[in-house]
Amino acid sequence: MKFVANKDEFLNGIRIVERATVVKGLQPVLANVLIETVGENQIKLFATDFDLSINTTINATIEEEGRFTLPAKKLGEILSRLNDELIKLELNGTTATITCKNSKFDIIGISANEFPKIEENISEDDSMEIETQPFIKAIRQVVSAAAGYETNNLLSGVFSQVNENILEMAATDGNRLARVREAVTNASVREDHPFEMIIPSRVLSELSKIATLTEAENIKICKERKKIVITIDKTKIITSLIYGQFPKYNQLIPQTFPKEAVINKTNMISALERVAVMVNEKNSIVKFEFADNTLKLSGDSPDAGNSQDELDIQYTAEPLAIAFNYKFILEFLKIAEAEEIKIQLNSPLSATVFVPCSEEDYIYLVMPVQLRG
Amino acid sequence: MKFVANKDEFLNGIRIVERATVVKGLQPVLANVLIETVGENQIKLFATDFDLSINTTINATIEEEGRFTLPAKKLGEILSRLNDELIKLELNGTTATITCKNSKFDIIGISANEFPKIEENISEDDSMEIETQPFIKAIRQVVSAAAGYETNNLLSGVFSQVNENILEMAATDGNRLARVREAVTNASVREDHPFEMIIPSRVLSELSKIATLTEAENIKICKERKKIVITIDKTKIITSLIYGQFPKYNQLIPQTFPKEAVINKTNMISALERVAVMVNEKNSIVKFEFADNTLKLSGDSPDAGNSQDELDIQYTAEPLAIAFNYKFILEFLKIAEAEEIKIQLNSPLSATVFVPCSEEDYIYLVMPVQLRG
Numbered sequence A, B: 001m002k003f004v005a006n007k008d009e010f011l012n013g014i015r016i017v018e019r020a021t022v023v024k025g026l027q028p029v030l031a032n033v034l035i036e037t038v039g040e041n042q043i044k045l046f047a048t049d050f051d052l053s054i055n056t057t058i059n060a061t062i063e064e065e066g067r068f069t070l071p072a073k074k075l076g077e078i079l080s081r082l083n084d085e086l087i088k089l090e091l092n093g094t095t096a097t098i099t100c101k102n103s104k105f106d107i108i109g110i111s112a113n114e115f116p117k118i119e120e121n122i123s124e125d126d127s128m129e130i131e132t133q134p135f136i137k138a139i140r141q142v143v144s145a146a147a148g149y150e151t152n153n154l155l156s157g158v159f160s161q162v163n164e165n166i167l168e169m170a171a172t173d174g175n176r177l178a179r180v181r182e183a184v185t186n187a188s189v190r191e192d193h194p195f196e197m198i199i200p201s202r203v204l205s206e207l208s209k210i211a212t213l214t215e216a217e218n219i220k221i222c223k224e225r226k227k228i229v230i231t232i233d234k235t236k237i238i239t240s241l242i243y244g245q246f247p248k249y250n251q252l253i254p255q256t257f258p259k260e261a262v263i264n265k266t267n268m269i270s271a272l273e274r275v276a277v278m279v280n281e282k283n284s285i286v287k288f289e290f291a292d293n294t295l296k297l298s299g300d301s302p303d304a305g306n307s308q309d310e311l312d313i314q315y316t317a318e319p320l321a322i323a324f325n326y327k328f329i330l331e332f333l334k335i336a337e338a339e340e341i342k343i344q345l346n347s348p349l350s351a352t353v354f355v356p357c358s359e360e361d362y363i364y365l366v367m368p369v370q371l372r373g
Helices: A007-020 A072-081 A132-145 A201-212 A265-278 A326-335 B007-020 B072-081 B132-145 B201-212 B265-278 B326-335
Strands: A002-006 A032-038 A042-048 A052-064 A067-071 A086-092 A095-100 A103-108 A127-131 A157-163 A166-172 A176-183 A195-200 A218-223 A227-232 A235-240 A259-264 A285-291 A294-301 A305-312 A320-325 A340-345 A352-356 A362-366 B002-006 B032-038 B042-048 B052-064 B067-071 B086-092 B095-100 B103-108 B127-131 B157-163 B166-172 B176-183 B195-200 B218-223 B227-232 B235-240 B259-264 B285-291 B294-301 B305-312 B320-325 B340-345 B352-356 B362-366
Touching (some): A067 A072, A072 A103, A127 A132, A132 A157, A132 A166, A132 A176, A132 A326, A265 B072, A285 A326, B007 B042, B007 B052, B007 B072, B007 B086, B007 B201, B032 B052, B067 B072, B072 B103, B127 B132, B132 B201, B132 B218, B195 B235, B201 B227, B201 B235, B265 B326, B265 B340
Antiparallel strands (some): A002 A086, A032 A042, A052 A235, A095 A103, A227 A235, A285 A320, A294 A305, A352 A362, B002 B086, B086 B095, B340 B352
16 A cells, blocks of 8 residues: 555544544554555545444545555644645555655554454435534534433434424433424425434534534435434444434423523623532532522532522512522533523422523423422 | 732732642641731731742731631632622631622631641841842753652752852753753842752742742742742742752763754754654653754654654764653753754763753753663
């Protein structure tokens, strides 16, 4: 194998696929990127941890075809420090030599034969295309509400549905639920056949990062029963779908609320962060007391002391005291774009809904925590 | 105790003294700052880990005198998040209440009686004043060459000598030596009695950070046989001196060198960082080959591969191959201000001296490493 490639393009490709490498696993080859020449003008990079596989194609001038694997991290480090546009890579036995201007590196790799085979071909029967921008925005709005990553845990997935011109995504870890609806144009979905799937949240997080490295306007998704291939620009992400019945979350969202408050996001973030200096680190509880256009926040740390803060808000209903894990609220406030946030309340133990005033299709429901004493 | 203080001034004071707190020690009170009212318009903050004690004074309006200790870290966190200029602190039993605009914190503290007594009074017989700027600059140039911090290890100290109008500082860990001479004006040292001491390198690192938080033009040092008090602005640093005979380092610096190279600092830093991607992580050895206006750098990592780079330099002497721990060289290059660096060489096993071309009073000597094979 021998080729010349543009350094930045090659590095970008490594940065995309290395998200699927396993750095300290039992199989050393999984820490590597498989590099494969394709015809005379392209190389393809592959990485996989079996759960998630990523490949991407970059331009190169091939002088000698071949395939070989090299450690992703070292390769990225080397490329990022080189100071010329073009790099040359040449394979000699188990060593690849990279040269660039006055610099030369011999990197020990592993034979391509040891790299696992990933089936990336999938029927195009069940597929759709969606605009990148609203899809990635929706991912960012819901993904952190999913449960921690575990294979086959339904709640570690994000429910995604595309229905003609509406994308709906939702995630919940049982304590909170984020749901967003985004208008999309030209999603190529058959009217009578909505496109539904539960995608592992980790895969969507990686996709949203990869999207920032490409300029593709559309993302294509092909799915089979338990597998999807997401194509963005020259990159393909192959992963298992989570299979099962996602909770009927829309039924969990109350339709009416007897009480409503409107708060300023920036003030609320500072006040919450202040009060949070003195909370019980085990449960992160902050008490919210709504009364008479005022919100009083308070924290209590058994060893360190307690904290209180007061905010001017819009609230004219009956006084209400309710408590939350403040981290859930802070996470939402930092994602929301609107400056004004509506808080829809019922009773101290009922689901509370946070809605950004200018993005009413994005709702964030949090279950309160019972206050003792 | 009850007082009103400026939030930023109070926070600055905490940031200064908290460098001497012990966060997870056996004595909880050492994680705290002792706050003591002084007269009607000042409070004094103290912290100590027994090795190092720091105190500072800030302005405050005292309404009720007293002394109490509060956790430094929590106090800093709280103050940094408050959003008004003035804060009020009031003691009630074992809890101090801080109020600021709409925010209120009750912080549990520890009685001042549990805080160790630090003797900060010292005879003024043996004292001097020195300009802050050249003193701090000299500290930054030598301090990283000292051995790691251990009580009573002579090489973990920095030798400092003030002789009329010259400050000389030196540090060595046995593998390298940094020595700097700075002109100082008006150092109040008696002509017949040079001021000499070995100050723990850790104390000097803290002093250089504290200096950035104050605007004092001069630093005053009072010393006894085993103790010094360093006064900078309203802050006093009290610490033990290291006692013993510092190596006669000036004798170790060769006076003449048969070979000399001049290199460009920025190019050398990039090339070293590139080559360092492939070095043996156990010894960090990089080989330097000087020949014919060229410097070839090479690294070799037994598992990962090897690296080479070439730099244009000024060098016309006989070819010379020599190896160093590249981290020592990189550390020096990042401190040196000059763009051109002179490298004075002798043989593959002799001390090599690095000198910034425009700061010839700053020299950095590195012992080479023997190359195998």
